[in-house]
Amino acid sequence: MTSADKITSIRLILAPVFFIVYFIPVWFPALGALWTVPVLWVLFIIAELTDLFDGLVARSMNEVSDFGKLFDPFADTLVRITYFLCFVVDGILPALLLMIVLYREFGILFLRTLMMKLGIAMGARSGGKLKAVAYMIAGILALIAASLRRVWHNAALYDLTKTAAIIIFAISVIISLGSFIDYYRVYKNAKNK
Numbered sequence: 264m265t266s267a268d269k270i271t272s273i274r275l276i277l278a279p280v281f282f283i284v285y286f287i288p289v290w291f292p293a294l295g296a297l298w299t300v301p302v303l304w305v306l307f308i309i310a311e312l313t314d315l316f317d318g319l320v321a322r323s324m325n326e327v328s329d330f331g332k333l334f335d336p337f338a339d340t341l342v343r344i345t346y347f348l349c350f351v352v353d354g355i356l357p358a359l360l361l362m363i364v365l366y367r368e369f370g371i372l373f374l375r376t377l378m379m380k381l382g383i384a385m386g387a388r389s390g391g392k393l394k395a396v397a398y399m400i401a402g403i404l405a406l407i408a409a410s411l412r413r414v415w416h417n418a419a420l421y422d423l424t425k426t427a428a429i430i431i432f433a434i435s436v437i438i439s440l441g442s443f444i445d446y447y448r449v450y451k452n453a454k455n456k
Contacts, residue, residue: 267321268331273313274338278345281306285349288413296413307406310342311399329384333375336391340368343398347432350405353412355425360436367439374450381453390442397435404428 264272284303288296317335321327347364350356371391378385405428411421 265321265326265328265331266324267317267326268328268334270313270317270320271331271335271338274310274342277306277310277313278342281310281342282345282349285353285409300410300413303406304410307346307402311402314339314342314395332384333379336371336375339395340372343395343402344368346402346405347398350402350409350428353409355405355408355428356401356432357429360429360432363436364439367436367443370443371446374446378450378453383453385446385449390438390445394435394439394442397431397438401428401432401435404431 281303284299284306287294288299314335317331321331344361344365347356347361351358351361375385404424408421408424408428411417411424
């Protein structure tokens with residue numbers, strides 16, 4: 264594993280930790296929910312920063328590899344699906360949008376597998392990177408809503424933040440579908456060569 268891959272692997276560890284911390288107040292109400300808010304934010308921020316830094320490290324240390332091109336988007340998908348699942352179960356984001364995201368991500372996984380059969384490791388493309396930014400913003404807004412519910416019971420502010428999270432999440436889903444079409448076009452062109 265390269266240095267960049269080690270940074271990427273942090274997200275694989277943080278995803279289940281985020282899930283567990285998110286639901287500890289549900290499973291063990293006596294422990295309270297207040298303490299989970301800063302912990303969830305730290306986990307979220309570290310996960311998002313590792314997504315930024317692994318690519319920078321790979322390019323700066325000339326460690327870009329076929330493995331990394333596949334490992335990085337896999338880790339991204341795992342951590343973001345974990346966030347979104349928490350927010351859906353908590354009633355912040357709609358399940359329908361998560362299902363579309365899941366179908367898209369499995370579709371991309373299948374296309375990447377087909378590309379590997381052609382001897383090509385398909386890394387992230389600009390549409391996929393834009394989708395990742397939109398996912399991150401939707402995640403931030405949803406986590407703000409979750410934090411407000413746990414810390415400060417202001418229904419109006421919670422509803423406003425929740426609505427903003429849903430709107431950005433819906434936009435990110437549209438972007439993700441557009442990027443899927445782009446990935447499919449890349450696969451089709453590679454296959455026809």
